[in-house]
Amino acid sequence: MSSIFWFRKDLRLQDNEALSATVRAASQNSDNTVFCLFGFNSASFEQLEGIRQHSLTESIRALDKSLDGKLNIVAKSNAQEFSKELVAACSKTSSLEVYAMQSFDPEGVAEQEIVAKELIANGLALHLVGSAYAVNPGTVTKQDGLNYRVYTPFYKAWNQLANIEPVKLPSLQTTWGTLPKQNISIEPSKSSPLKVIAGEEFALRTFRRFKERALDDYDEQRNRADLSGTSHLSHALAHGEIHPRTLLAQLGDSNAHEVFRKEIAWREFYADVLHHYPHTVNDYYEPKFKQLKYDTGSDAQKKFELWCKGETGFPMVDAGMRQLLAEGWMHNRVRMIVASFLVKDLHLEWTWGAAHFEAHLSDFDPASNSHGWQWTAGCGTDASPYYRIFNPILQGLKFDPNGDYVRKYIPELRHLSDSSAHEPWEVFDGYSNGYAEPMVDHSLERNEALARLEEIKAK
Ligand SMILES: Cc1cc2nc3c(=O)[nH]c(=O)nc-3n(C[C@H](O)[C@H](O)[C@H](O)COP(=O)(O)OP(=O)(O)OC[C@H]3O[C@@H](n4cnc5c(N)ncnc54)[C@H](O)[C@@H]3O)c2cc1C
Numbered sequence: 001m002s003s004i005f006w007f008r009k010d011l012r013l014q015d016n017e018a019l020s021a022t023v024r025a026a027s028q029n030s031d032n033t034v035f036c037l038f039g040f041n042s043a044s045f046e047q048l049e050g051i052r053q054h055s056l057t058e059s060i061r062a063l064d065k066s067l068d069g070k071l072n073i074v075a076k077s078n079a080q081e082f083s084k085e086l087v088a089a090c091s092k093t094s095s096l097e098v099y100a101m102q103s104f105d106p107e108g109v110a111e112q113e114i115v116a117k118e119l120i121a122n123g124l125a126l127h128l129v130g131s132a133y134a135v136n137p138g139t140v141t142k143q144d145g146l147n148y149r150v151y152t153p154f155y156k157a158w159n160q161l162a163n164i165e166p167v168k169l170p171s172l173q174t175t176w177g178t179l180p181k182q183n184i185s186i187e188p189s190k191s192s193p194l195k196v197i198a199g200e201e202f203a204l205r206t207f208r209r210f211k212e213r214a215l216d217d218y219d220e221q222r223n224r225a226d227l228s229g230t231s232h233l234s235h236a237l238a239h240g241e242i243h244p245r246t247l248l249a250q251l252g253d254s255n256a257h258e259v260f261r262k263e264i265a266w267r268e269f270y271a272d273v274l275h276h277y278p279h280t281v282n283d284y285y286e287p288k289f290k291q292l293k294y295d296t297g298s299d300a301q302k303k304f305e306l307w308c309k310g311e312t313g314f315p316m317v318d319a320g321m322r323q324l325l326a327e328g329w330m331h332n333r334v335r336m337i338v339a340s341f342l343v344k345d346l347h348l349e350w351t352w353g354a355a356h357f358e359a360h361l362s363d364f365d366p367a368s369n370s371h372g373w374q375w376t377a378g379c380g381t382d383a384s385p386y387y388r389i390f391n392p393i394l395q396g397l398k399f400d401p402n403g404d405y406v407r408k409y410i411p412e413l414r415h416l417s418d419s420s421a422h423e424p425w426e427v428f429d430g431y432s433n434g435y436a437e438p439m440v441d442h443s444l445e446r447n448e449a450l451a452r453l454e455e456i457k458a459k
Pocket residue numbers: 222230231232233234235237238263264265266267268270330331332333335336339357361363364365366368369370372373376
């Protein structure tokens with residue numbers, strides 16, 4: 001008898017609890033064979049932007065390579081069809097059990113429930129082992145058993161529970177099995193603006209480089225958009241090419257390391273919040289903000305398009321939006337600036353921005369995206385929310401003091417030296433290369449945002 005392993009958002013071999021459990025289970029069998037499967041939904045893949053298609057393809061290629069070319073790609077038009085494919089695979093390989101990582105986001109939960117039901121109906125079993133987190137969502141609770149709604153106390157409790165011991169793949173004789181059926185190959189149909197490198201090996205290398213280059217100054221540098229002061233591991237974490245345990249296990253006690261640990265915990269906090277409030281994946285965490293007056297109609301649509309293209313006339317916002325289109329990634333500080341601008345300067349709903357991010361971010365994660373947006377928009381888990389309105393010009397001057405970040409992504413501002421790139425209206429030739437003038441007056445829109453808030457408070 002063999003075992004089947006179903007790869008989900010855990011595209012790695014090391015520090016993978018579920019895969020280790022499968023290998024151990026297979027070692028009890030006479031042939032030691034594990035059939036590794038990945039469910040591929042070609043219709044959803046087609047809808048992804050080029051950079052997301054390429055990043056998933058590269059992750060899968062790297063995984064296949066580490067399995068000596070033995071990754072079995074199985075069609076998954078939906079969870080129901082895929083569950084039938086799994087039953088068929090069990091029958092072809094004489095397996096009675098499927099192992100996989102447990103998901104906690106709404107789509108993953110629905111999928112594993114359908115799969116479990118179908119397997120059980122056919123006399124088979126689904127074992128869900130481990131998760132993409134150091135602490136499974138739903139585990140960190142207050143003394144009264146309820147979940148935390150605020151980050152800082154969550155962090156303290158999470159830190160006590162966090163499992164930071166990486167799980168080594170057992171060094172047992174394992175044969176990776178190939179299903180008799182013709183494999184489906186994954187080829188991007190859209191081009192990517194940059195060459196994507198991905199996979200477990202690359203993720204481990206990225207972490208090693210981050211430790212050498214930036215980890216010890218992370219507390220000081222992480223907010224600087226012009227420096228490479230962060231790990232750039234979000235893509236790897238979102239695809240599961242690395243587990244947070246692997247990162248946490250190598251952190252020390254310095255302030256810089258502690259701040260990095262806290263960022264990892266933000267990811268876990270948002271996963272926990274989404275687990276408890278699954279509707280917040282695309283709906284309001286604070287429902288009263290649904291009643292806030294947002295702009296709609298064709299003018300709103302035009303404003304949204306300028307924001308998406310990075311043509312708002314606010315250099316820090318435009319640089320961020322163009323970085324997203326060019327690289328499928330954006331610096332965290334800049335994500336907050338562009339999100340605040342969309343909601344509080346343009347008065348558009350956060351869901352518009354979140355959908356644009358989902359289409360373009362190669363590190364897209366349902367919990368971090370939805371709750372990163374809601375936190376910034378003021379309707380999320382932030383304790384002092386809506387009044388926080390980022391001034392995009394001051395934020396630019398603070399977190400890109402020499403204008404290098406802005407010049408990198410906005411060619412129309414490259415002729416401007418130092419911080420003047422943040423304020424082209426202050427220099428005589430600021431607009432000589434065709435850069436857009438500010439689409440709104442920030443101080444007026446700030447007042448407008450606060451007035452709209454007063455309206456819902458009065459209600
Ligand atoms: C509006 C908005 C949308 C976002 N959407 C996503 C998303 O779809 N996917 C995603 O992974 N992150 C998202 N984030 C969080 C954050 O911007 C990215 O995780 C971070 O920029 C990734 O870069 P890094 O790997 O260099 O981060 P580092 O600073 O090196 O942090 C290490 C890791 O900690 C986690 N992390 C760091 N900051 C946050 C945070 N604020 N919230 C949650 N996790 C965090 C990430 O997994 C990150 O890779 C969003 C933030 C905002 C404000």
